[in-house]
Amino acid sequence: MILLSEVKVYAHRGASGYALENTWDAFTKACELGVGIELDVQITKDGVVVVYHDDNLRRLTGINEDIDTLDYEDIKELRVGRRWMRKFQQHQIPLAYEVFQWAKKKKIPLNVELKGSFAKNPKGPQVLAAMLEGMEDIHLSSFNPQLLQEMKQLMPSTEMAWIIKKNKQLAYSEEMDWVDSIHLHKRLLGKPLWTDILKLNKNVRLYGILGSESLTRLLEPQMIGIITDHPDRVKRKMASPFIG
Numbered sequence: 001m002i003l004l005s006e007v008k009v010y011a012h013r014g015a016s017g018y019a020l021e022n023t024w025d026a027f028t029k030a031c032e033l034g035v036g037i038e039l040d041v042q043i044t045k046d047g048v049v050v051v052y053h054d055d056n057l058r059r060l061t062g063i064n065e066d067i068d069t070l071d072y073e074d075i076k077e078l079r080v081g082r083r084w085m086r087k088f089q090q091h092q093i094p095l096a097y098e099v100f101q102w103a104k105k106k107k108i109p110l111n112v113e114l115k116g117s118f119a120k121n122p123k124g125p126q127v128l129a130a131m132l133e134g135m136e137d138i139h140l141s142s143f144n145p146q147l148l149q150e151m152k153q154l155m156p157s158t159e160m161a162w163i164i165k166k167n168k169q170l171a172y173s174e175e176m177d178w179v180d181s182i183h184l185h186k187r188l189l190g191k192p193l194w195t196d197i198l199k200l201n202k203n204v205r206l207y208g209i210l211g212s213e214s215l216t217r218l219l220e221p222q223m224i225g226i227i228t229d230h231p232d233r234v235k236r237k238m239a240s241p242f243i244g
Helices: 024-033 096-106 124-132 145-154 169-175 191-200 231-237
Strands: 008-012 036-043 049-051 110-114 138-142 159-164 181-185 203-209 223-228
Touching (some): 008 231, 024 036, 024 096, 036 096, 036 124, 049 096, 049 124, 110 145, 138 145, 145 159, 159 169, 181 191
Parallel strands (some): 008 036, 008 223, 036 110, 159 181, 181 203, 203 223
Antiparallel strands (some): 036 049
């Protein structure tokens, strides 16, 4: 039997099922729903940390440039949105520091995912660590385990979560003592993999959850979090205090 209140729900890129990803609208909606927030951070050429998912700006701004090649002044006025809606909306790329301070004031748990630009900026980890000093109820995640190792050296008491793409990566995590937990897409979840996870004795969060799945088979002793575009749907699934 698993106490569902111990499984935290995180809104993926903010409540991105209801508002544009990684924007203040998405974060505000997640706050209204009473859940944690998963967000993505990038760092500009001049060392400013912003909230944006892609390494390249094209998908949401129409500008075919990588964030790590531009200064913050080059991007701060860009409108963010889907191609046909961009000019009608006022979304801009949020400053990570402002989001962190807002979340701290609201006591919102954060899952901060480090994206590709941090691996290219030698000062990036130090900049982010300084920004997060004093923050509570946060963990860092990345597809890049070496980046997590750097962050662990700077923030030894902060949880580091490795996002794995393939089942076979799990075996490598045994040698990575700086990796505290594993994040994986629900499509990777199967009995052979779950057996290996149990042997590792590392906590797990699942992403790609829609809220329509049966949570019975997903929740195991090491499951501590669910990352979803639709946190309200997941919360409804978890309305019963126990699931077996």
